[in-house]
Amino acid sequence: MKRFGLSKNERIKKKKEISRVFNTGKRIYTNSRKLKAIFCFGEDDSGIIKIVPAVHKKAGNAVWRNRMKRLLRESYRLNKEILIDVIEEKTLLLMISPNSINKKKQPKLLLSDVQDEVIELLNKIKNQILTERDKTGS
RNA sequence: GUCACAAGUUGGGCAGUUGCUACUCCUAAGUUCGCUUUUAGAGUAGAGGAAAGUCCGAACUCCAAAGAACAGAGUGCCGGGUAACCCCCGGGGGUUAUAGGUGUAAACCUAUAAUUACGGAAAGUGCAACAGAAAAUAUACUUUCUCGCCACGGCGGGAUAAAGGUGAAAUGGCAGGGUAAGAGCCUACCGCUUUGUUAGUAAUAACAGAGGUCCGUUUAGGAGUCCCGAUUUAUCGGGAUCAGUGUAAACCCCACUUGGAGCAAGGUCAUGUAAAGGACUCUUUGUAUAGUUAUAUACAAAGCAAAGUUGUUCGCUUUGAUGGUUCUGGGUAGAUCGCUUGAUUCUGAUAGUAAUAUCAGAACUAGAUAAAUAAUUGCCAUCCCGCUUGCGGGAUACAAAAUUCGGCUUACAGACUUGUAACAUCA
RNA sequence: CGGAACGUGGCGCAGUCCGGUAGCGUACACGACUGGGGGUCGUGUGGUCGCGGGUUCAAAUCCCGCCGUUCCGA
Numbered sequence: 001m002k003r004f005g006l007s008k009n010e011r012i013k014k015k016k017e018i019s020r021v022f023n024t025g026k027r028i029y030t031n032s033r034k035l036k037a038i039f040c041f042g043e044d045d046s047g048i049i050k051i052v053p054a055v056h057k058k059a060g061n062a063v064w065r066n067r068m069k070r071l072l073r074e075s076y077r078l079n080k081e082i083l084i085d086v087i088e089e090k091t092l093l094l095m096i097s098p099n100s101i102n103k104k105k106q107p108k109l110l111l112s113d114v115q116d117e118v119i120e121l122l123n124k125i126k127n128q129i130l131t132e133r134d135k136t137g138s
Numbered sequence: 139g140u141c142a143c144a145a146g147u148u149g150g151g152c153a154g155u156u157g158c159u160a161c162u163c164c165u166a167a168g169u170u171c172g173c174u175u176u177u178a179g180a181g182u183a184g185a186g187g188a189a190a191g192u193c194c195g196a197a198c199u200c201c202a203a204a205g206a207a208c209a210g211a212g213u214g215c216c217g218g219g220u221a222a223c224c225c226c227c228g229g230g231g232g233u234u235a236u237a238g239g240u241g242u243a244a245a246c247c248u249a250u251a252a253u254u255a256c257g258g259a260a261a262g263u264g265c266a267a268c269a270g271a272a273a274a275u276a277u278a279c280u281u282u283c284u285c286g287c288c289a290c291g292g293c294g295g296g297a298u299a300a301a302g303g304u305g306a307a308a309u310g311g312c313a314g315g316g317u318a319a320g321a322g323c324c325u326a327c328c329g330c331u332u333u334g335u336u337a338g339u340a341a342u343a344a345c346a347g348a349g350g351u352c353c354g355u356u357u358a359g360g361a362g363u364c365c366c367g368a369u370u371u372a373u374c375g376g377g378a379u380c381a382g383u384g385u386a387a388a389c390c391c392c393a394c395u396u397g398g399a400g401c402a403a404g405g406u407c408a409u410g411u412a413a414a415g416g417a418c419u420c421u422u423u424g425u426a427u428a429g430u431u432a433u434a435u436a437c438a439a440a441g442c443a444a445a446g447u448u449g450u451u452c453g454c455u456u457u458g459a460u461g462g463u464u465c466u467g468g469g470u471a472g473a474u475c476g477c478u479u480g481a482u483u484c485u486g487a488u489a490g491u492a493a494u495a496u497c498a499g500a501a502c503u504a505g506a507u508a509a510a511u512a513a514u515u516g517c518c519a520u521c522c523c524g525c526u527u528g529c530g531g532g533a534u535a536c537a538a539a540a541u542u543c544g545g546c547u548u549a550c551a552g553a554c555u556u557g558u559a560a561c562a563u564c565a
Numbered sequence: 566c567g568g569a570a571c572g573u574g575g576c577g578c579a580g581u582c583c584g585g586u587a588g589c590g591u592a593c594a595c596g597a598c599u600g601g602g603g604g605u606c607g608u609g610u611g612g613u614c615g616c617g618g619g620u621u622c623a624a625a626u627c628c629c630g631c632c633g634u635u636c637c638g639a
Contacts, residue, residue, distance in 0.1 A: 062537080111513065
């Protein structure tokens with residue numbers, strides 16, 4: 001796995017996995033409530049993190065939604081080493097999507113704004129996974 | 139030169155780093171030696187003029203074949219273009235505005251510009267609020283004129299449809315003659331209807347001719363005049379003889395077009411539309427064979443039933459017992475082709491007023507599928523703000539492929555080109 | 566990608582087919598009944614009929630184009 005890469009294997013492609021994340025995943029919000037994340041562990045163990053960005057249709061037009069998705073993917077790509085050590089041999093399914101943010105509130109999107117929010121999300125997920133592991137271990 | 143409008147073109151540029159998708163090459167691992175999967179790497183390519191809205195038209199695919207009639211839907215001046223069109227180009231008519239001319243005026247003519255869903259209202263039906271006497275068969279409120287009567291102001295009979303008022307709209311307009319008063323009652327001009335000639339492929343235009351008559355309860359009908367046709371050449375038949383208001387984006391009539399569904403079409407491979415259980419599932423006639431008969435089997439014909447033909451009917455097709463239809467039951471996984479070389483793009487020439495067509499040369503330009511085309515840095519370009527006047531900061535539209543084309547509609551910062559109008563300056 | 570419906574006072578809906586007065590319930594304001602509240606009765610306010618064009622004498626209604634909302638189809 002490349003350090004800053006994001007190949008096909010590292011993305012959620014199947015409908016089954018999407019519905020698994022939606023139904024059984026845990027939801028985490030940023031402090032500003034701009035973004036939210038849903039995550040859960042997959043069935044098989046491969047040591048890979050799979051992500052998918054999801055933008056609601058009401059958030060904006062096609063150009064805005066496309067840019068939002070690309071910025072989310074880019075932010076994750078640059079900061080994914082936060083979670084690599086944590087997952088060990090399991091498969092982590094992760095969905096990132098904007099919550100309260102939309103085109104009317106913020107017509108122009110910048111990478112710096114989105115990246116800070118994503119880093120905050122990833123750290124929260126890391127902490128939660130670590131605490132759960134301690135509980136099960138003890 | 140500034141600004142406005144219209145039409146057309148364009149839709150920021152160059153370089154570096156990281157990442158994504160497709161293809162080609164290549165590296166290593168695996169292999170049933172067909173290849174497949176994966177890893178590292180190199181090269182090339184990677185959103186639009188509207189990709190949008192999904193409003194029309196096609197290509198392509200399936201419905202056995204794509205048949206008929208009706209219904210429904212659509213189109214609607216004429217000609218051309220096109221694979222096709224509710225599209226485009228050209229022409230004609232109408233409407234509106236401006237300018238000029240004629241005229242007392244109404245109005246007409248000419249030019250320019252804009253606009254136009256523009257077949258039929260004389261096949262029939264419906265509707266026309268309020269106001270007004272009367273709203274589609276016309277009618278007669280106030281007037282106007284006249285005759286008769288008397289208490290001299292009205293009453294009654296008659297003529298008329300010009301004027302008044304209402305309305306969106308009042309049964310051609312205007313002027314003169316005429317009259318008791320009036321009226322196409324008569325005349326000129328305009329309009330309208332119709333016939334012919336000329337021009338034009340045609341819509342249509344120009345010119346020429348005819349048409350407003352009389353009797354009748356102003357109904358039916360008859361006479362006269364004009365036109366067309368036929369012949370026995372003076373008769374017969376047909377038509378016209380001045381509007382019968384508007385509305386067909388009301389029903390409708392006429393002409394033309396139209397089968398339905400759509401790449402989630404559809405093909406191939408894989409797989410659980412499975413396994414299991416329940417229900418329903420022909421009749422008659424003829425012939426042949428077996429049989430004592432009842433009947434059974436096979437074949438043929440006719441009918442019947444079910445399903446399909448995506449509104450109905452006809453017609454057609456399939457099926458009617460190792461099969462079919464339907465219900466219960468039970469749930470998985472998708473891959474690949476279609477998929478980009480095409481009514482293609484660019485350049486030039488020729489034909490045409492133009493849309494467009496033909497010919498020649500060159501080019502290959504996304505093909506994703508929870509869905510790639512991104513992030514960032516530097517320099518430049520354009521605009522805005524600030525002041526240190528050449529620096530700093532900010533901004534650069536509308537909007538992103540999803541089978542593919544041709545149009546339409548809508549959104550759009552800036553730049554460039556051409557044309558028109560106004561203003562300023564110079565000659 | 567394909568198909569369908571809706572938009573009318575603050576809210577929920579009629580009226581649109583077949584053109585001419587915009588109406589109903591609720592809410593709001595005022596008054597009456599009551600010692601007061603609730604309730605009932607009466608009166609009143611409040612609508613660019615989603616937006617823009619067209620047809621017509623006249624458009625919420627007919628036609629065309631946009632905008633928004635909702636639903637359906639593997």
